[in-house]
Amino acid sequence: MVESDQTVEVVVGNEHGLHARPAARLVGLVNSFDAVVTLTDLDTGRGPIDAGSLSMVATLNAQQGHRLRVGASGPQAAEALAAIGKLAAENFGDEPATTAAPDSIGLAATSPGGSGLDVALGPAVVAGAQVDVSGYVASGDEWARLEDAMATVAEELGQLRERSGELGGIFEAHLALLKDRKPLDEIRAAIAAGTPAPVAWKQTYDNLAKTFEGLDDAYQRERAQDVRAVRDRVLRALTGATVDEAADGGILVVPELDAATAATLDAAKVAGIAVRAAGTTGHGVIVARSRGIPLITGIGDVAVPDGATVAFDARTGSFEVAPDEDAVRRTIAERQTERDRAIAEADQPATTVDGRTIAVLVNVGSVQDAVDARGADGSGLVRTEVVFGHRRTAPSIDEQAEQFRAIAQALQGKPITIRTWDIGGDKPLPFLPQDQEPNPFLGERGLRVFRRRPELLRDQLEAVRRVAAETPVHVMFPMVTTADEVAWALDQLDQRGPRPDGLEVGIMVEIPAAALRIDTLAAGLDFVSIGTNDLTQYTTAADRTNTAVAPLADGLDPAVLQLIDNVVRRAGVRVAVCGDLASDSQAAVLLAALGVDELSAVGPQVPLVKERLRRADLRQIDTAAVLAARDAAQVRGLL
Ligand code: PEP
Ligand code: MG
Numbered sequence: 001m002v003e004s005d006q007t008v009e010v011v012v013g014n015e016h017g018l019h020a021r022p023a024a025r026l027v028g029l030v031n032s033f034d035a036v037v038t039l040t041d042l043d044t045g046r047g048p049i050d051a052g053s054l055s056m057v058a059t060l061n062a063q064q065g066h067r068l069r070v071g072a073s074g075p076q077a078a079e080a081l082a083a084i085g086k087l088a089a090e091n092f093g094d095e096p097a098t099t100a101a102p103d104s105i106g107l108a109a110t111s112p113g114g115s116g117l118d119v120a121l122g123p124a125v126v127a128g129a130q131v132d133v134s135g136y137v138a139s140g141d142e143w144a145r146l147e148d149a150m151a152t153v154a155e156e157l158g159q160l161r162e163r164s165g166e167l168g169g170i171f172e173a174h175l176a177l178l179k180d181r182k183p184l185d186e187i188r189a190a191i192a193a194g195t196p197a198p199v200a201w202k203q204t205y206d207n208l209a210k211t212f213e214g215l216d217d218a219y220q221r222e223r224a225q226d227v228r229a230v231r232d233r234v235l236r237a238l239t240g241a242t243v244d245e246a247a248d249g250g251i252l253v254v255p256e257l258d259a260a261t262a263a264t265l266d267a268a269k270v271a272g273i274a275v276r277a278a279g280t281t282g283h284g285v286i287v288a289r290s291r292g293i294p295l296i297t298g299i300g301d302v303a304v305p306d307g308a309t310v311a312f313d314a315r316t317g318s319f320e321v322a323p324d325e326d327a328v329r330r331t332i333a334e335r336q337t338e339r340d341r342a343i344a345e346a347d348q349p350a351t352t353v354d355g356r357t358i359a360v361l362v363n364v365g366s367v368q369d370a371v372d373a374r375g376a377d378g379s380g381l382v383r384t385e386v387v388f389g390h391r392r393t394a395p396s397i398d399e400q401a402e403q404f405r406a407i408a409q410a411l412q413g414k415p416i417t418i419r420t421w422d423i424g425g426d427k428p429l430p431f432l433p434q435d436q437e438p439n440p441f442l443g444e445r446g447l448r449v450f451r452r453r454p455e456l457l458r459d460q461l462e463a464v465r466r467v468a469a470e471t472p473v474h475v476m477f478p479m480v481t482t483a484d485e486v487a488w489a490l491d492q493l494d495q496r497g498p499r500p501d502g503l504e505v506g507i508m509v510e511i512p513a514a515a516l517r518i519d520t521l522a523a524g525l526d527f528v529s530i531g532t533n534d535l536t537q538y539t540t541a542a543d544r545t546n547t548a549v550a551p552l553a554d555g556l557d558p559a560v561l562q563l564i565d566n567v568v569r570r571a572g573v574r575v576a577v578c579g580d581l582a583s584d585s586q587a588a589v590l591l592a593a594l595g596v597d598e599l600s601a602v603g604p605q606v607p608l609v610k611e612r613l614r615r616a617d618l619r620q621i622d623t624a625a626v627l628a629a630r631d632a633a634q635v636r637g638l639l
Contacts, residue, residue: 004038004048004071008081010088015431017063019220021392022092024176027054029083031181035074037084042067051084053182055227059211061220063433094393113268114292116604117335118314120272121328124321125250126306131235138196143188146197149237153178156233160264173223177230183208198238205231216436217428225258241306251312253304256547257284257297267291274299274312274319278550280580287386289583290369292604298550342607346375350610353617358592360610361417361600363578365389367403370410373603375610378414378472380529380600381578382407384460385423392430394456400463408471415472417529417578417600418464419508420457420489422446422478426545432456441543446479446510447489454492461493468503476506476529481513483520490524508578510534515563522571529600530567532579536560554632555581561594561635562627568595576600585612586639593621 014022030037030052039057040047043066049056051070062068068088072080087093139145154175161171183204190200205227212224235241251272252265262284265273273288278298288295296312299319304310311323313331351357362369362376365386370379387403388395395403408416423429424445432453437443450457464475477489486507493505504526509515515535522528532555537544539560542553554560568575576598581587583601588609591599593616601609622638629635 004036004077005073006077006081007069007071008085009042010068010070010085012062012064012066012068012088013091014094015064015393015433017061017066017217017433018057018092019217019392019430021173022094023057024054024173025093026084026087027052027057027176027180029087030080033074033076033080033083035072035076035080037077037080038071040069040071042069050182054176054180055208055211056182058220058223059208059215061215061217063217113266114270114288114604115294115336116292116339117294117332118296119312119328119331119335120251120294121311121323121325121332122249122251122271122309124253124274124304124306124308124310126253126304131232131239131241133198133202133235133239136196136198136239142191142195142197142200145238146187146191146201146234149197149234150178152237153230153233156237173226174230174233177227178234198235201234201238202231205234217433221428221436251310253299253310257288257295262287262291262293265293267293272296272312274304274310276300277547279544279547279553286363286580286602287365289580289604290363290365290602292372338611339608342611343374345614346607346610348375348610348614349377350613352592352613353615354619356592356618358588358596358613359576359598360588360606360613361415361576361578361598362411362603362606363583363600364407364603367406367410369603370407370416373411374607376411376414376603376606378411379407379416380576380598382416382418383422384419385421385427385429389427389429394431394459397459397463397466400460401466404463404467404473405470408467408473413471415474415504417474417476417506417576418467419476419478420447420460420464421450424449424479441537446508447477447485448479450492451488457492458495462496465493465497465500465503469500472502474504474506474527476508476527478508478531479510479534480507480521481511483517486521486525506573506576508534509567510538510579512539512563515567518567519570519572522573525573527574527576527598528567528571529576529578529598530564530596532560532564532577532581535563535579536581539563555579555584556587556590556632556635558627558629558631558635561590564591564596565594565623565627574598583609585609586636589613589616589618590621590623590626590635590639592616593618593623 012018037051038048039051039060041060041062046060049060051057070084157171157175186204187200191197209224209227212227213221215221249271251274252270253274256277257275272294275297276299280297296314296319304321308321310321311328312319349357350360359377361378361380362373363381364370364379365383404418423432425441467473480486506525506527506529508531509528510531514521533544536553536555540552540557542549544553574597577591577596578600582599583605585608588599589612626635626638
């Protein structure tokens with residue numbers, strides 16, 4: 001960049017550095033002046049970069065405490081510098097936590113509205129695949145065509161922002177990326193040199209996505225998803241391809257399901273989602289399920305023409321193009337009757353034929369999940385990092401207490417199990433920056449993160465203690481490996497005062513080491529809760545987000561079941577399962593037969609799990625044979 005006439009130095013005060021939202025504010029301000037403004041990060045030496053380009057500012061990746069040299073030239077250079085100095089002094093517009101607005105992508109699910117069935121029929125809306133630009137014929141004015149496509153997309157994004165409630169920030173960030181002048185300069189030059197608009201657009205946005213992927217901060221790296229989403233939206237507008245929001249009554253066919261898509265889809269409109277990738281424990285899948293959207297995973301490479309009628313039945317694992325529509329409609333009607341019956345009886349206890357009563361609770365990631373839950377005996381897992389996943393500043397103690405209280409009220413004061421922040425792995429939080437790690441699932445995840453940030457954990461525990469004084473609350477710590485960690489966590493809980501009466505304390509069992517020495521870890525606790533999603537990934541050494549190894553990560557693998565059996569026999573305290581295995585009604589019966597006391601499932605499954613348990617005679621289940629089975633397939637056969 002050119003030398004600037006005038007400079008000032010500012011310091012980045014924001015906890016998460018100049019991330020998406022403050023960067024967008026800075027860029028908006030810069031572009032309101034007739035001046036060329038540059039930024040240099042004096043701590044990393046990066047720059048000078050164009051401060052009028054969102055992608056340049058965001059990928060400068062200036063962290064909290066970094067000093068920035070701001071240079072300006074042009075008629076309004078002095079005014080621009082004064083305004084930027086003021087904005088920096090105000091933390092680039094990041095308000096205090098109490099008034100914070102949502103930032104880019106968070107995981108909190110919005111309104112429910114899905115049918116809650118496991119079967120669906122409708123026209124395929126094939127999305128997320130590489131947009132096919134092969135049929136595009138370049139014309140005289142490629143730039144004008146691109147501008148038209150961008151205007152269409154801006155309109156779509158504006159509408160999405162309006163109807164996405166608290167998740168509107170996702171689309172606001174997409175709008176900022178769409179209008180970013182730095183990539184546009186590059187694209188205009190490429191088009192002027194004779195490159196067709198889709199090729200120029202794709203190349204530039206591919207490179208931009210790579211730049212984001214190379215950043216240190218996990219949250220910033222995930223913004224590459226946003227860049228790809230904007231890239232594809234414009235390519236579809238250019239080529240006239242269908243867009244996924246048109247999926248009224250359609251079945252969305254996607255390569256993988258990210259949590260933002262799962263959270264923002266109109267659940268009442270979409271008939272279902274078919275995911276090519278296998279695996280049922282990714283957070284996108286969990287969010288879609290909890291919203292009652294019919295879903296099948298692992299359909300693989302099957303050819304699906306856009307618009308073709310397709311059907312799936314997740315219970316039998318079938319996915320068909322051009323199915324016998326009448327037969328599918330009959331199945332849908334049967335499942336609906338079954339579901340209606342289960343819902344009508346949802347408030348009855350889940351007492352098995354042989355007289356055991358299993359508590360069936362609900363997993364929640366939002367107050368809405370708790371409001372929608374039918375028949376739940378409480379919440380066995382409040383995913384706090386999901387409840388507050390859209391926040392760019394850490395929620396205050398009061399804000400956390402308010403959400404916990406609202407969840408408890410929605411569940412009529414039945415016990416709620418608050419899990420302390422479980423971040424890391426595939427769950428970055430905007431307000432808690434984490435360094436890039438070679439193996440994030442084996443790195444600083446869950447409780448481990450807070451050894452260096454205990455004050456954030458203590459604030460959360462304070463909110464837990466306050467609410468526990470008013471309503472039945474259990475608290476549990478995720479990603480525990482050692483007895484020292486348990487002792488440390490309990491110490492954090494007790495740092496700011498005595499535990500209220502009735503506050504039950506537990507840990508999650510997600511790591512084989514914890515399952516194997518559960519008697520040591522559980523001594524002094526009230527309960528343990530088995531997270532089968534992670535216990536499965538760590539037992540089988542199969543990353544829960546990696547499609548290539550998804551068939552290995554099967555929660556019914558006898559190795560996983562043996563660990564669960566060990567926990568039940570040796571924990572000496574109440575044993576719950578809150579991983580997604582508990583949402584599978586067949587597996588739920590097996591877990592009960594193994595001796596698990598409590599199950600926590602995604603909302604729409606709670607009535608079905610209860611109904612299935614009521615029909616089960618646990619004495620009929622040969623648990624010894626199941627534990628000795630050769631593999632998960634044999635376990636299924638035995639069930
Ligand atoms: C689990 O690992 O099974 C669990 C319930 O936690 P999460 O899916 O949020 O990692
Ligand atoms: Mg887990």
